[in-house]
Structures are given as C-alpha cells and as structure tokens.
Amino acid sequence: MSKKTNYKQAFNRAIKVLNDRRLSSKLVDEAKSTLTSRADRSEKIAKLKGKFQTLIRLVKEYTKGNYRQISKKSMLYTVGVLIYFITPTDVIPDFIPVSGFVDDASLLIWLYNHLGKELKQFTAWESKQEKAH
Structure with a gap:
C-alpha cells in the first residue's frame, strides 16, 4: 500500500x-497508549x-x-495524523529499528508547523x- 493511500484512508x-464522539474518545485513548509505548522505544x-x-x-x-476556535480542515489533519500514528501498518513499519518511527515523527513535525497559530491559540486557551479552575 502506498504512502498516499495510507494518508487518504487516514483522512x-x-x-x-x-x-462520532465515541470514536473520537477511542482515538484519544489509543493515541495516549500508543504514545506511551512508542516513547519508551524511540528517543x-x-x-x-x-x-x-x-x-x-x-x-x-x-x-x-469545549474548543472550536480551529478550522475543520486543521482538525481533519490532526485526527488523520493521530490515526496514522496509531496504525501499525504505516509506510515504514514501526518494528524496524530507528527508521520505523521516522515517518510518524516527520508527520507530527509537519502538522505542528502547519497548525502554527491555531495551536498557539489552543495552548493559550x-x-x-487552568487558571480559571
């Protein structure tokens, strides 16, 4: 399966x-779990x-x-990247030492840079x- 096909499926x-609130909650849980596991194996x-x-x-x-001050397109990119991150059959399989996580990291860096101002607004929000509570 090509990289383009994987991305298209993720989006x-x-x-x-x-x-779907149930699916989004499941994605959040799986992303947290995957992140913990991969952070332990990849610097x-x-x-x-x-x-x-x-x-x-x-x-x-x-x-x-709770937070809607972001474009729908940016949210689709964000959710797509998280789906791609938790999917074990991405372009470079994660069981390959070092390079297995390069595509995940590269995609995250691209997204983070792409969201720029919107992400800063979210973290400010x-x-x-936190201060209000």
Whole structure:
C-alpha cells in the first residue's frame, strides 16, 4: 500500500471520527497508549511526546465541544495524523529499528508547523482554562 493511500484512508477515517464522539474518545485513548509505548522505544518519539500530547488534548477538547476556535480542515489533519500514528501498518513499519518511527515523527513535525497559530491559540486557551479552575 502506498504512502498516499495510507494518508487518504487516514483522512477519510478522520471525517468519521470527528463526527462520532465515541470514536473520537477511542482515538484519544489509543493515541495516549500508543504514545506511551512508542516513547519508551524511540528517543525521537520521546522528544516529541509533549507535541503529541498537545494534539491529543486538542482532539479531546474539540470533540467534547469545549474548543472550536480551529478550522475543520486543521482538525481533519490532526485526527488523520493521530490515526496514522496509531496504525501499525504505516509506510515504514514501526518494528524496524530507528527508521520505523521516522515517518510518524516527520508527520507530527509537519502538522505542528502547519497548525502554527491555531495551536498557539489552543495552548493559550488551555492556560486560561487552568487558571480559571
């Protein structure tokens, strides 16, 4: 299966996940579990753990309806990347030492840079929420 096909499938699934609270909750749980497991096995993923956690929190708050100040397209990208991350049959299988996590890390870095301002707004919103409680 080609890289383009994998991404397309992930984004098609992202549409379904964003429209189904149960599926989005399952994605958040699986992403947390996968992140913990992969961070233990990959220094590259461990270094990016905080960025992954921010994306997971964004999806959680968006699907709960608490945070909607982000474009639907950006959310589709975010959910698509998380789906791709938790899928064990991605372009470079994760059981291949070192390079197995490179595609996951590269995709996360691309997304993080792509979201830029929207992600900064989300983290600022989170900070306000924490201070209010």
